[in-house]
Amino acid sequence: MNQKNRLEQGGRLNRTKPIRFWYDNKGYEGYAGDTLASALLANGVNLIGRSFKYHRPRGIFSAGSEEPNALVQLEKGAYTEPNRRATEVELYEGLTACSQNCWPSVNFDIGAINSVLSRLFPAGFYYKTFMWPQSLWMTYEKFIRKAAGLGVSPMEPDPDSYDKTYAHCDVLVVGGGPAGIQATLAAGKVGARVMLVDEKNVFGGSLLSDNVEINGISTQEWIDQQLNELRKLENVTLLNRTTLTGYYDYNFLVANQRVNEHLGSNQSGNAPKERLWKIRAKQVVLATGAIERPLVFADNDRPGVMLANAIRTYIHRFGVLPGKEITILTNNDSAYYTALDATEAGAKVVIVDIRHNPGGELFEKAEQAGIKFITNSTITGIDYAKGKIRQVEIMQLDGDGQGVTGSKSQLPCDLVGVSGGWTPTVHLYSQAKGKLKFLDDKHCFVADTETPNKLNQNNPSFSVGACHANYGLRDCLIKGFDAGKSAAQAVGFETTEITSEISCNEPESAPIRPLWILPCDHPVGKGKKKHFHELHNDSTVADIELAAREGFESVEHVKRYTTTGMGTDQGKTSNLNALSVLSNLRNTSIPAVGTTTFRPPFTPLTLGSIVGQERRELFLQKRKTAMHPWHDRNGAVYEDVGDWKRPFYFPTHNESMHDAVQRECLAVRNSSGLLDASTLGKIDLQGRDVSKLLNLLYTNAWSKLAPGKCRYGLMLNEHGMVFDDGVTTCLKENHYHMTTTSGGAARVMSWVEEWLQTEWPDMEVYATSVTEQWAVASLNGPNSRKILEKLTDHPIDDESFPFMSMREMNIADIPARVFRISFTGELAFEINVPARYGLALWEAVIQAGKEFDITPYGTEAMHVLRAERGFIIVGQDTDGTVTPMDLGMDWIVSKKKGDFFGRRSFVRSDTARERRKRLVGILTEDPNIVLPEGAHLVEKLKDKPPMDMIGHITSSYMSPNVGRSIAMALVKDGFNRKGQSFHVPLIDGSSQKVTLTDPVFIDT
Amino acid sequence: MLIIECPWCGKRDQTEFSCHGEAHIARPLNTEELSEEEWGDYVFFRKNPKGLHYERWVHAHGCRRWFNVARNTLSDHIHGSYKPGETPPTIDTQEVSQ
């Protein structure tokens, strides 16, 4: 075994199961239960990457999700993932990882030159660069792209599967440490539906890094005992490997469960790699623990500088002692546990305590263990070479700790453990708009649950344990249990029966020295040594000082200017120290400086998890008409219209789209064509007030529409602008059939419903969407009557069935409503049958039409045919700024009837204005040129844009029936400019001369 | 995500609803007689309060009924829902403004 830092025993590992893995193309061995970080440390590897801005070498700094340094590129090819925290990646057989942000290698990095040129990267570098002339930015951009940036995104589709699920519970407990376990037990025992989530692979939280006894048994035995009890409760759901990432309004929470992710790439099998939980909880207990706060001292970013408690975690949870000679730098007692445990594990430990007179139980224990102390002193420099710390430089602090005094001494060591106390993990409470309060005695922010504020009244939550600055274990266990009880009680459970007995021995802690930014032999921010308060984004104390000097007052501004806390770790280890620096500079307290807002996600989420199964064919629903199978069989090419799949054209014999559309257009005008018009919006309107409603919805008069008669109408909004059109038919007295555009069906339905329900509840109108209930085959062309006559006994001659009327009859023995309306200008019959007969109807009409060469046609031919007759398409020739008058459709606006939607707006000065854009026809000088839709018209052609535009093309086609290209356009004062010529500059630099005409190209 | 109470269906997730803006805007009966300002006010101008707001919602993916909601735009607290035509609930505005 070559795991030189692995202890002989200890750790929650399966030592019988060695695991082979690769890091930077070199093979190593670890054990089941390791993380990538613990396995690397076991093998003596601690140089993990290069920093974001200065490319300084960086090592593993923590043992958890707060890790700012150890980001790796995990796996290769389609499975690759950038920016994975080595401290969170569970080791599996064959794991492959690479360092990021290093070129050509982690040991020799060309970008480290940035470190020498650090004056080039002051705070606000990016902003300052943006403000320089754009030409300079182009130069810098290349440089920045090469130097900055983290890992590499995969270039192939993600081969893994992901899932989503929804859950409801009475009590959600976040964090499976001592407080969370107790809360779950209390609420679970009284019968509440409880969910416990924890981000780690095993429950236990801080107990995993501890070696105390609870109720006379070891921490591991205690955890096992509690979990056994919890597993017996059917009302309790335990989710490990699950990170609560977001806490939203009304106790809606999102958690990401790494279901099979820990098995490695391509191992997910039938289970998803990750599962996103969307949870609605009645009560939430936050037991999210605390993150150790670093101390900021000279060159504190060197690989081998680590949070003191992380060292303890590596010893107890992973059986790894990451260094042989350890210097502990601390301002509080908690690092003493690390010193004691590391000594017991065989390390030589020296404690550098910045306090004058550390004392108390732990101090005495450390003395008894033979640990050497240096008090009222700090590390003022680190001798780092060839990837290793060789020694640290120590100096005594002066009176107030703002400077150093005396002579330097050297202390050989290979690992530095730092502790500046603890920062409660309040992220989730803050996400949920909860107010935080600053505890002066504990120097940290906690959730202000005692005085609930108005913003938070929808998120009643409990905050217990270390995340509420209850650092004592006994305190955590008791308060956790009480919180679980109270939460269950708040939901309505009887909780008086249950109690919890706790006994554990804990030494009393001596007070902290509230000093985190430690001086060195030159003023902070001057000289070669750097004081990093933020490792992830490479932000130094000097950066904050610069920001303050440049006048940035708000903490939110300073954060953005220095990029503090804006990395993928969201500043979990840096935020409070940044606030300390700022409060020192301003000579004010931390709460006066304020705190920044925490936002979801707590730790990064994969896109795969967010997307879940909603990709490929499940990304969007497809709506298909009843005739769709026929279209499929006959080679239709589809166009998406909303969610509908509509036949675009029907190519035969490898026809091009152009050829197919030209053929279809000719067939309709020369013989007959059949269009699937089922997607048209259809609304059934019944009741005695329907015609009254129609008079408000449409611009024309509807009172006198007789049964069996159809009428075309334009719908306007209150601005007087066209928003839909269609034909509405009176089926019988007080019963109408309304049609809308395919895309506008839902909008019109809502429009009608909203007016009926909110403005005129007294109107008797029942509106029902029947779009899906009717299949529609639109038979067009001079031979259409001959075809239809073969399919029905009903008289369909002009006299018995005139234009703009509807008759009920059987078509091919299918009961049908047939409408004599036309969107092509040809003789046409729109045959509506119940959707289940749609395919049969279509096939019958095609069969009957064979002798007339009936031609199925798609939406493109439909567009050409209507444009030949100058019929508009709402949404194509209109855009929400077009009135009926702009379309030249004054004829449809009733002057006699009373009010209707939009009418009053006609006399608004802008709507009534002369020279508005009007719809006209366009003929190109070259009849073979089809202008692109959206192209602009100009009066005066210039060499290059910008040119003053007077309008734009809305529709443009090659028309086989006209024998040339045709187009429609909205042009300023277009009606008065018919006959005049203008220019259409094209994207290739050429231009086309065009003449304005009437938009009706074929008249009958 | 908010929980909204539909007066007909009960409490549901926000995703089932859509908001149609300010409530209690009656369509003028005498549109022809309105001045440009009065008509413009009806068509274009809406309140945008910080605090209590009466707004119209529709249970779009449910019963498709419109109703009104009294919501605090600052805290997202919903004071209550009521049917069209019903009087809005009395709300202690002092409590709201805190």
Ligand SMILES: [Zn+2]
């Ligand atoms: Zn409802």
